[in-house]
Amino acid sequence: PEPERYQPYIDPYTGSMPKGLSVESQEWKDWEEARKNARKSLDGMDAIQTRFDATGVNGLPEAYLLGFSTDGDGRAIIANGNPDTADHQAVYVPGTGSELGNIGGGIDRMTKVWHAANDEADGKSVSTITWLGYDAPDSVWKDAPFEHYAYDGAPAFDKFLDGLDTSHTGDTDPHRTVIAHSYGTTLVGAAAQKGHVSADDLVFAGSPGVKVSRADELDVPQGHVWNEEADGDVVPDIGRWGHGGDGFIIPSDPHFGANQMTTDTEGHSGYWDETSHGPSQSLKNQALVVVGKGDDVALKPPPNEWAHVK
Numbered sequence: 001p002e003p004e005r006y007q008p009y010i011d012p013y014t015g016s017m018p019k020g021l022s023v024e025s026q027e028w029k030d031w032e033e034a035r036k037n038a039r040k041s042l043d044g045m046d047a048i049q050t051r052f053d054a055t056g057v058n059g060l061p062e063a064y065l066l067g068f069s070t071d072g073d074g075r076a077i078i079a080n081g082n083p084d085t086a087d088h089q090a091v092y093v094p095g096t097g098s099e100l101g102n103i104g105g106g107i108d109r110m111t112k113v114w115h116a117a118n119d120e121a122d123g124k125s126v127s128t129i130t131w132l133g134y135d136a137p138d139s140v141w142k143d144a145p146f147e148h149y150a151y152d153g154a155p156a157f158d159k160f161l162d163g164l165d166t167s168h169t170g171d172t173d174p175h176r177t178v179i180a181h182s183y184g185t186t187l188v189g190a191a192a193q194k195g196h197v198s199a200d201d202l203v204f205a206g207s208p209g210v211k212v213s214r215a216d217e218l219d220v221p222q223g224h225v226w227n228e229e230a231d232g233d234v235v236p237d238i239g240r241w242g243h244g245g246d247g248f249i250i251p252s253d254p255h256f257g258a259n260q261m262t263t264d265t266e267g268h269s270g271y272w273d274e275t276s277h278g279p280s281q282s283l284k285n286q287a288l289v290v291v292g293k294g295d296d297v298a299l300k301p302p303p304n305e306w307a308h309v310k
Contacts, residue, residue, distance in 0.1 A: 047104030074100020095182025208239015
């Protein structure tokens with residue numbers, strides 16, 4: 001029950017209570033903080049339930065809840081399609097500001113990737129997973145410059161990928177792609193430094209840096225690191241000073257060695273936008289990587305040809 005919100009104001013100097021003057025009670029402030037924290041969890045639960053209710057709509061497969069917790073900012077791991085039997089798996093790692101209360105955004109992005117990848121999969125099965133399994137930075141300015149969020153979350157991410165290996169029951173090993181956005185890319189880089197990232201391809205979107213200077217330091221086969229930087233996305237150039245490798249190198253730099261995918265979206269959060277005709281090129285490129293069709297991905301021309309592009 002909600003306690004009384006206001007109480008008479010007591011003058012700390014005189015001990016008197018001026019008539020008609022009141023303040024919020026500490027008891028009510030504590031209750032309101034608890035209510036807000038509870039609402040975050042409920043918002044996350046509602047988003048997960050909404051995804052379950054969407055099963056079957058436009059061919060969307062069953063959803064699987066692989067992990068859940070309301071501790072702190074909350075945790076949730078949700079899959080579109082059964083990862084244990086899927087031919088292609090994609091695991092999405094979100095960035096700064098991600099928490100249980102806004103997990104719906106991550107679920108929506110991986111639903112879009114599932115649709116786009118399923119269209120390109122030639123009948124093979126696809127599972128796309130939203131992995132909010134770490135404590136992401138809360139603020140771009142106050143928290144995201146620090147690397148401990150990435151290194152603290154990296155072991156859990158490595159273990160999750162290893163778990164996908166263990167639980168898979170298909171006749172052949174799945175093709176697995178990690179898709180990371182913003183600070184999520186920093187976590188993936190930290191995971192590669194500190195452990196074994198069990199993935200065939202890495203896709204970075206709006207990366208502020210991955211703690212290393214070259215794609216061949218990221219524990220995937222040569223030529224299987226992909227990067228997207230859209231027009232108007234300021235995060236890469238700002239973030240490089242805190243999370244770039246030696247010389248502040250980030251995946252968007254040509255000498256990092258990533259495949260630079262073309263983008264037709266704008267800003268830091270548009271990489272999963274759709275158009276009236278279907279997925280954007282930014283989204284389709286991710287889907288092609290997910291189903292192992294890297295040769296069909298649209299790439300930016302090499303740096304020495306950029307000057308000739310109109």
